[in-house]
Amino acid sequence: MITFRMFRECFCAAMAFAALVVSTPSHAAWKRAESPLFVVYSDGSQKELVDFTQKLERFDALLRAFTGSTAMQPSPIKLQVYLVSNLREVRDLVPQLDLTDFLYQS
Numbered sequence: 001m002i003t004f005r006m007f008r009e010c011f012c013a014a015m016a017f018a019a020l021v022v023s024t025p026s027h028a029a030w031k032r033a034e035s036p037l038f039v040v041y042s043d044g045s046q047k048e049l050v051d052f053t054q055k056l057e058r059f060d061a062l063l064r065a066f067t068g069s070t071a072m073q074p075s076p077i078k079l080q081v082y083l084v085s086n087l088r089e090v091r092d093l094v095p096q097l098d099l100t101d102f103l104y105q106s
Helices: 004-021 046-067 087-093
Strands: 031-034 038-042 079-083
Touching: 031 046, 038 046, 046 079
Parallel strands: 038 079
Antiparallel strands: 031 038
């Protein structure tokens, strides 16, 4: 059985991976993609944004299948995900966030 901690670690790892994959100039405009469960923002290319949003939906389906979660109605409140290329961009988006709670760098 998957625990909340395992889920959180998998989710954080996926988000950290996304942060490494998406690299764009700092002056680019933010784009938005929406799926049944997520709203994803990126200042990268539209293709990367759409690809990541689709992968995120597949990852959610995999976790639900793995945990035996039954199909649920999508929440009216969608999880917002920001794809960033480095920690500075995270700090710019949410200055009060303590990143040590979410990210690990070696």
